[in-house]
Each structure stands twice: as structure tokens, then as C-alpha cells.
Amino acid sequence: MDDITSFDLGLQWDEVSLTQLDAIPTQELCHVSGQINEKRFSTPLTESQFKQTLNERIPLRTRHANSWAVSLYNEWAMWRKIQPHTITDQNWPIPALEIGSLKSLDYWFARFIYEIKRKDGKPYPPNTLTNIAAGLQRYLVDVCDRRDVHLLKKDDGTFKTFQHALEKRKKELIAEGVGIAVKKADPVTEKDEERLWERGVFNSDTARGLSYIVYFYNCKMFGLRAMDEHTNLEANQFHTGFDENGRKFLQYEGRLSKTCTGNIDCKAKPKVIRQYSDPSNERCVVSIYEQYLALIGFSGRFYRRPMPNRDNGTIMFSQQAVGVNTLRKYLNDMYRDAGIDYEAENRNITNHSGKVTCCTRLYDKGFDEQSITGRSGHRSTAVRSYKRPSEDLLQNISNALQPPNLNKKKCVRKQKTRNLKTSLQLMIESYKLLFLTELTLSA
Known part of the structure; x- marks a missing residue:
């Protein structure tokens, strides 16, 4: 009161x-x-x-994937409706995603996943069919608020017909060899990296050279992914310091990424990685990053548009950030400027090649999986898909599995014969020396 x-x-x-x-x-x-x-x-x-704000919690690429899956379903439904036997089907009509019953959706989704093809008439790879199903699932839950839909949940029998159709179609495609040879990004080889330095593509005298360096080594040293981490990268995520032993380092502090999503069930923390300096290396990236940060400032977007040097040689960067489409082609531009024709060598160099380089180099140098994931940021065995064995290693593996080599056996026999002759000659020389020694003593 x-x-x-x-x-x-x-x-x-x-x-x-x-x-x-x-x-x-x-x-x-x-x-x-x-x-x-x-x-x-x-x-x-x-x-x-x-x-x-709630809608933006879903990554842009995921939203695009969801929209594409829904558009594909709607286009298929329009085509299916004009087929003669469709209107006589006992489960007619084909339902809208927002209001269709679970039984009806299960029936028509099974037909949909079995009948769709690419625009050129070729079948979709097995993994693409699974991704389409996942896109429909996300749309039904996030947009339509259909919490009762579980397309890919095996212990839920509601969509059993659809799951069987998806499984059968994937088995057929694999048996036909569709989607077996997945085109993966190849790593930047040590030879390529050396040529990028030698031919001046990587240099600390121009804004473009510096921009190329920090982009590539952000991938190689810190395992940044294709575009999601590059686009939103901020200058204040980098700083230099000294450890307790007085060793200088460059520290990168990650934020949101494919691994650290910020979702309720995500336990991963943003990665914090230190790259120690190497004073004996004139190309030490720690010094180059210090130079770059001093030029662009320690706040705002990390990738700034490179400008031509002033007449007095001063390196200049614009306040504007490098566009996402330009960043997407950065690695290809480096190869072009260096005159490296990777296509002629049947290699696939993409903006994802940088992260692959990080994992492959550490793998080739003998580091264990835990050390590699510490750099790449992977939480599981997914890091294995990023490892690419070197050509020398593949050659050695192939040689070890070849049938017995007759020529090699002949070479071994010849070598044994030469070794035997050498041994006999040494014995004869030893006896001669011993005989001469005895004659000298008797005299």
C-alpha cells in the first residue's frame, strides 16, 4: 500500500x-x-x-541455398501439374510448402527428389540432392515455422518414403559414377609461392604487393576460409607483442566463422593464433604485417583498396575496403600477374586454395592432426579433407604398390657382382701388400 x-x-x-x-x-x-x-x-x-535482425542470423549463402531449393521445388511442381498422369494421382494436388500435410509432403517430396535434374538435363550429384533436401528443411522450419518437419531424421518415420527415394537415387547415381570425381581446390605449392616472391607479385614496396601478401598469408598462417572470414576482417584483430621469453609474435584473434557460429549449441571459441617472427628471414611476415597496419591504421576494415605510389614512392591505400568480388579473385590475380598458368597444369586454384595450403603444408611437414586443427580451426576430422598429399608422396606410394620390377632385380644383381669384384680386388691387393712386407722384412 x-x-x-x-x-x-x-x-x-x-x-x-x-x-x-x-x-x-x-x-x-x-x-x-x-x-x-x-x-x-x-x-x-x-x-x-x-x-x-533475426533473419540475418542465418548466413547469406545459407539463405541463398534455401531460396534456390524452394524455387526448384516450385518450378518442379508447375511442371508436374501439367503431366497427364499427375491429375489422376490419388494424392493430387501437389501441396504448397506452407500448408501441405506431412503425409502429402512426404509423398510428393519423394517424387520431387527422384525426378529433378540440372538445366542441361544432367543429373544432380548425390551430395547436391542432400543439400536440396536440407535447404527445404531449413525453409520449412525457419520461414514456415513447420517444427513438425524432419526430412532427414532417420528415427522419425514421418518422411520414410522421401528418405527411401533419396537413398535409392543416390545409390543409382554413385553406381553410374555421377559426382565421384569431386573438383577440389588445389594448394599453392612451395614452387608457386617462391615464384610469386621472385617475380615481384609479393613485394613490400607497393600497396598491391602488400595487399597480396597479407591476403595469402592470412590463409596460409591463420587458416582463413574462402570469403566469410576475409570479408568482415577488421584491422584490430591483429596486433604484435612479445612472449615471456622476449620473442616477438603477430597475434590474430578470430570472430564468427563457419566453426564458431555463435549458435546456442556451438561450443567452439574464436581462434587465437600466434605467428612468431623470424629475424633471419628478410621476408618475415610479422614485419610486413607491421608495415601494412601502420599504413592502413589499426581500426576499420583490414583489406583496403591499394592505390598507386606517390611520386616520392610513398605507399598509399584508400579508405574504401576492397570489394567482395575483388577479394574472391585475389589468388587468381596473383597467379596471372606472376605468369603461372595453373590451368595448363590441370590444377584448380580458387580462393579456397589458401586454406588448403595451410593444412597441406603442415601435413607434409609431419605435424600431427591436433597441431593442424589448431591453425585451421576445424573441430573434427573435417580437416582431413583439406590435406593434399604431395606429388612425390603419391609417386612413392605408387612405386611401393607396383609388381616386382625385373629391371630393378637386374640392377641389384649387377650391383652385387660389382661389389663382389671390388671385394676380391681388395683381398688381392691386401695379399700383395702382405707378401711385399714379408719380403722386405726377410731381406
Whole structure:
């Protein structure tokens, strides 16, 4: 009662009716003692702003994949409706995703996944069919709020027909050899890297040379992925320091990534990686990063648009960030500027080759899987798909599995014969020396 009477209603307590209390705005009934610290709270969002914020929690590429899967389903449904036997089907009509019953969706999804093809008439690879199903699943849950849909959950028999159709179609495609030879990104070889330095593509005298260096070594040293980590990279994620032994290092502090998603069930933490300096190496990247950060500043976007040097040789960077499409082609541009024709060598160099290089180099140098994942940021055995055995290693493996080599056996016999002759000659020389020694002593 004391709390209520402490409000200044302009009336005595015994003069206030329930009707008058109901007419008071809710905010006026909230008693706050002391001053509110406004720094503790964000500005309230409108309903549309809040929905937009929630929608942005889904990565852009995932949203595109979901939209593509839904568009493919809708296009198939339009085609299926004009087929003669469709309208006589007992499960007609083909349902809309938002309102279709579980039984109807299971029936038509099974036909959909079995009948779709690419625009050129060729079949989709098995993994693509699974991705299409996953896109429909995400759309039904996130957009349509269909919490009862579990397309790929095997212990849920609701979509058993669809799962059997997907499994059967994938087995058929694998038996036909579709999607077996997956085109993966190849690593940047040590020879390529040396040529990039020797031919001046990597240099610390121009803005473009510096930009190329930090992009490539962000991939190689810190295991940054294709574009998701590069695009939003900030300058303040890097700093130099010294450890307790006085050794200088460059430290990278990661943020959101494919591994560290920020989801409720995600336990991964942003990676923090140190790259120690090598004073004996004139190409030491720690010094080059210090130079780059001093030129662009220690805040804002990390990748700044490189500008031509001034007449006095001063290196210049624009305040504008490098565009995502330009970054996407950075590695290919480096190869082009260095005159390296990777296509003629039947290699696949993409913006993902940088991260593959990180894993492959450490693998080739004999580091264990835990050390590799510490750099790459992988949480599971997925890192194995990034390892690429060297050509020399593949050659040695092939040689070890070849049939017995007749020529090699002949060479071994010849070598044994030569060794035997050499041994006999040494024995004869020894006896000669011993005989001469005895003659000398007897004389």
C-alpha cells in the first residue's frame, strides 16, 4: 500500500477508484528508485527491425541455398501439374510448402527428389540432392515455422518414403559414377609461392604487393576460409607483442566463422593464433604485417583498396575496403600477374586454395592432426579433407604398390657382382701388400 500511495496521482488514496487506476499508463505505475543507467540498454527495435535482425542470423549463402531449393521445388511442381498422369494421382494436388500435410509432403517430396535434374538435363550429384533436401528443411522450419518437419531424421518415420527415394537415387547415381570425381581446390605449392616472391607479385614496396601478401598469408598462417572470414576482417584483430621469453609474435584473434557460429549449441571459441617472427628471414611476415597496419591504421576494415605510389614512392591505400568480388579473385590475380598458368597444369586454384595450403603444408611437414586443427580451426576430422598429399608422396606410394620390377632385380644383381669384384680386388691387393712386407722384412 505504501508503494502505491508513493505515486503522485494528484489524488488522495481514498479518492482513487479502480476505473481511474485502469486509465493510468503502465509506465507511470513503474516506480524506479534512483537514476537509470541508460548505457546498460540498447535502443528498442521496431517489430520489422527485430524480424530483420533475426533473419540475418542465418548466413547469406545459407539463405541463398534455401531460396534456390524452394524455387526448384516450385518450378518442379508447375511442371508436374501439367503431366497427364499427375491429375489422376490419388494424392493430387501437389501441396504448397506452407500448408501441405506431412503425409502429402512426404509423398510428393519423394517424387520431387527422384525426378529433378540440372538445366542441361544432367543429373544432380548425390551430395547436391542432400543439400536440396536440407535447404527445404531449413525453409520449412525457419520461414514456415513447420517444427513438425524432419526430412532427414532417420528415427522419425514421418518422411520414410522421401528418405527411401533419396537413398535409392543416390545409390543409382554413385553406381553410374555421377559426382565421384569431386573438383577440389588445389594448394599453392612451395614452387608457386617462391615464384610469386621472385617475380615481384609479393613485394613490400607497393600497396598491391602488400595487399597480396597479407591476403595469402592470412590463409596460409591463420587458416582463413574462402570469403566469410576475409570479408568482415577488421584491422584490430591483429596486433604484435612479445612472449615471456622476449620473442616477438603477430597475434590474430578470430570472430564468427563457419566453426564458431555463435549458435546456442556451438561450443567452439574464436581462434587465437600466434605467428612468431623470424629475424633471419628478410621476408618475415610479422614485419610486413607491421608495415601494412601502420599504413592502413589499426581500426576499420583490414583489406583496403591499394592505390598507386606517390611520386616520392610513398605507399598509399584508400579508405574504401576492397570489394567482395575483388577479394574472391585475389589468388587468381596473383597467379596471372606472376605468369603461372595453373590451368595448363590441370590444377584448380580458387580462393579456397589458401586454406588448403595451410593444412597441406603442415601435413607434409609431419605435424600431427591436433597441431593442424589448431591453425585451421576445424573441430573434427573435417580437416582431413583439406590435406593434399604431395606429388612425390603419391609417386612413392605408387612405386611401393607396383609388381616386382625385373629391371630393378637386374640392377641389384649387377650391383652385387660389382661389389663382389671390388671385394676380391681388395683381398688381392691386401695379399700383395702382405707378401711385399714379408719380403722386405726377410731381406
